[in-house]
Amino acid sequence: MRVLKALLPVFLLSQFLVSQTAPLHSIDVTDLDRKVDPCSDFYEFSNGAWRASHPIPATMVRWSKRWESGETTKDKLKEILDTAQQDTGAAKGSTEQIIGDYYGACMDESRVNARGIEPLKKWFAEIDAVNDNSGLQPVIANMHDILVTVPFNLSSSTDPHRPTWVLADIGASGYALPDRDYYLKPDARFKEAREKYVKHIAKMFTLVGWDEKSATSGAQTVMAMETRFAEVSLDNVALRDPRASDHNSTFAQLQSMAPHFDWVGYFKHNQIAQDVDLNVDQPKYMQEFDQQLQQTSLADWKVYLKWQVLHASANALSAPIVEEHFAFFGKYLRGQAEMKPRWKRCVEFTDQYLGEALGQKYTEKYFPPEAKARAQEMVRNILLAMRDDILTRPWMSDETKERAMAKIATFDIKVGYPDKWKDYSKVSVRRNTFFEDYLAGRRFVVDDDRGTIGKPVDRTRWGMTPPTSNAYYNPLWNEIVFPAGILQPPGFDNNAVDAVNYGSIGVVMGHEISHGFDDQGARYDYVGNLRNWWTDSDLKQFQQRGACVANQFDNYFIEPGVHHNGKMVLGESIGDLGGVKLAFLAYEKSLKGKPRPPDVDGFTPEQQFFIAWGQWRGDAIRIEEQRVMMQADPHPTGKYRVIGPLSNLPQFQEAFSCKADAPMVPSADKRCEVW
Numbered sequence: 001m002r003v004l005k006a007l008l009p010v011f012l013l014s015q016f017l018v019s020q021t022a023p024l025h026s027i028d029v030t031d032l033d034r035k036v037d038p039c040s041d042f043y044e045f046s047n048g049a050w051r052a053s054h055p056i057p058a059t060m061v062r063w064s065k066r067w068e069s070g071e072t073t074k075d076k077l078k079e080i081l082d083t084a085q086q087d088t089g090a091a092k093g094s095t096e097q098i099i100g101d102y103y104g105a106c107m108d109e110s111r112v113n114a115r116g117i118e119p120l121k122k123w124f125a126e127i128d129a130v131n132d133n134s135g136l137q138p139v140i141a142n143m144h145d146i147l148v149t150v151p152f153n154l155s156s157s158t159d160p161h162r163p164t165w166v167l168a169d170i171g172a173s174g175y176a177l178p179d180r181d182y183y184l185k186p187d188a189r190f191k192e193a194r195e196k197y198v199k200h201i202a203k204m205f206t207l208v209g210w211d212e213k214s215a216t217s218g219a220q221t222v223m224a225m226e227t228r229f230a231e232v233s234l235d236n237v238a239l240r241d242p243r244a245s246d247h248n249s250t251f252a253q254l255q256s257m258a259p260h261f262d263w264v265g266y267f268k269h270n271q272i273a274q275d276v277d278l279n280v281d282q283p284k285y286m287q288e289f290d291q292q293l294q295q296t297s298l299a300d301w302k303v304y305l306k307w308q309v310l311h312a313s314a315n316a317l318s319a320p321i322v323e324e325h326f327a328f329f330g331k332y333l334r335g336q337a338e339m340k341p342r343w344k345r346c347v348e349f350t351d352q353y354l355g356e357a358l359g360q361k362y363t364e365k366y367f368p369p370e371a372k373a374r375a376q377e378m379v380r381n382i383l384l385a386m387r388d389d390i391l392t393r394p395w396m397s398d399e400t401k402e403r404a405m406a407k408i409a410t411f412d413i414k415v416g417y418p419d420k421w422k423d424y425s426k427v428s429v430r431r432n433t434f435f436e437d438y439l440a441g442r443r444f445v446v447d448d449d450r451g452t453i454g455k456p457v458d459r460t461r462w463g464m465t466p467p468t469s470n471a472y473y474n475p476l477w478n479e480i481v482f483p484a485g486i487l488q489p490p491g492f493d494n495n496a497v498d499a500v501n502y503g504s505i506g507v508v509m510g511h512e513i514s515h516g517f518d519d520q521g522a523r524y525d526y527v528g529n530l531r532n533w534w535t536d537s538d539l540k541q542f543q544q545r546g547a548c549v550a551n552q553f554d555n556y557f558i559e560p561g562v563h564h565n566g567k568m569v570l571g572e573s574i575g576d577l578g579g580v581k582l583a584f585l586a587y588e589k590s591l592k593g594k595p596r597p598p599d600v601d602g603f604t605p606e607q608q609f610f611i612a613w614g615q616w617r618g619d620a621i622r623i624e625e626q627r628v629m630m631q632a633d634p635h636p637t638g639k640y641r642v643i644g645p646l647s648n649l650p651q652f653q654e655a656f657s658c659k660a661d662a663p664m665v666p667s668a669d670k671r672c673e674v675w
């Protein structure tokens, strides 16, 4: 520990909540399903009655109190946008003008419908004007400018070998379905999805005026080209290893991967120097791109590119196109019964593309400084728990522990909203041109990202918008980030007892901290370098422990034949397992030296903590959405995020006095512990 221990800031572990006069609430006992034994199925026990009496709304694919609160945030955003929209005198380039006109244009559905497919024509004409395959570059570059990221993508990326520097990254992204398995696997459900997808593409083409025959053959063309791209794309498990996409390349190397593309013109268009530090995620994929440039006819390329522009901008077009897009991607694929009302979609677009402009207004109104201070304190308490936990791992050598301590000591904690806001004043938005406004927002996202390439990292930047009900860990910056949107009830509640706060947002905080030490995070050192800082034997031990968790999740089914892919959800599962344990340890520590909190309806404070986790995380999820998750989401379903980690924890089994043969108590050889 020697030197590094001294580096570790000493945080005082203090009570998360200030004392208040009003009684604090605890868990909701009416949400429990008491017919179920907590040691058999804690997901049902902790939250079953709530789910039974709160069916998933028609416009949602998941539902829980947490999702409900995320939707309530949108009511608040609507209020802000309605006010901005009414302020017709706002100065051009002011936040009010930009978000107000953007939202106002989006809400003007009759104008959007009256314009029909007219706004798309300019894009189709540009594609039609290409004379040969070697002339595709300017069109693809223009599409990239509006975030139509096919068949490859240019973005910024922190250099994993020099994490203070931003490099240009060429990624693979040639298809529209959620995962490559949809194109390649013989299972009936994928076959059906392919058939429906081809029909959907054809329908979309007829909606933009193509005759039946061209639409049908066009759909086949798109499917064939996307399938070829899917075949050479790495799968989600392979991509979990950051080394799989770590290919520092020179401009000349990129040219030799795909010599039939005009890279000189492409870099010039993007104002990126040829000697820029460059990474190519999937060189093999770029070779396939080149093959298609040589072998696929210009006519087919035109169909493919038209489809991608249409697909990416569908939500900004007229109602029949919006509805058809929803019918396949929302209703069929994810099981969402109904579209969200237009105002909510318009709020979501504003958040997505003008996120910090709207987010600044949101946090001014809804995120008090006290909330920030309390959340920061809580994160620090849980970081302390992680430090204590690592120091006591019997399988880890002092050498590796010392490096882990360095990582904990340098964790950057971001809470609420950025210290420095993005400047939107140059975004041109008008009240009567929603399609162009929509593209302007997407252009801003692209320019904002591109502008960072070839420069030192700006650590003030955020990867989520302030109203987002989510959080993340970024291993390259060794930072954990909690937007204001997640720091509100029911997860983070000023009026709730500590058991509830530690059991919900506390576990989320522990989860993000644990990401620093999951199968991906553990590959980065404390400054964000992608390098091995483990001793060989410690790394082996860590990987064996991870394999236990992967194996546990491989055995979780959502329906016969459809189960979790343990390796794909490994990082999130290590995060949950570590998160629950760390938050529990921090909670226990917070109880020391104080009068013991009262039982609630016979539930001890420890039991309340675990019930809080079940109530926060216990989402109801539509089966269609669960199927998509099994393929493409690194997160397990809500049910297994409750059952999985808790069944590994002796503290849970103790709290509920579970018998040794109970379903939530696996045999010792099956029990997993990473952190």
Ligand SMILES: [Zn+2]
Binding pocket: 511, 512, 515, 572, 575
């Ligand atoms: Zn996570």
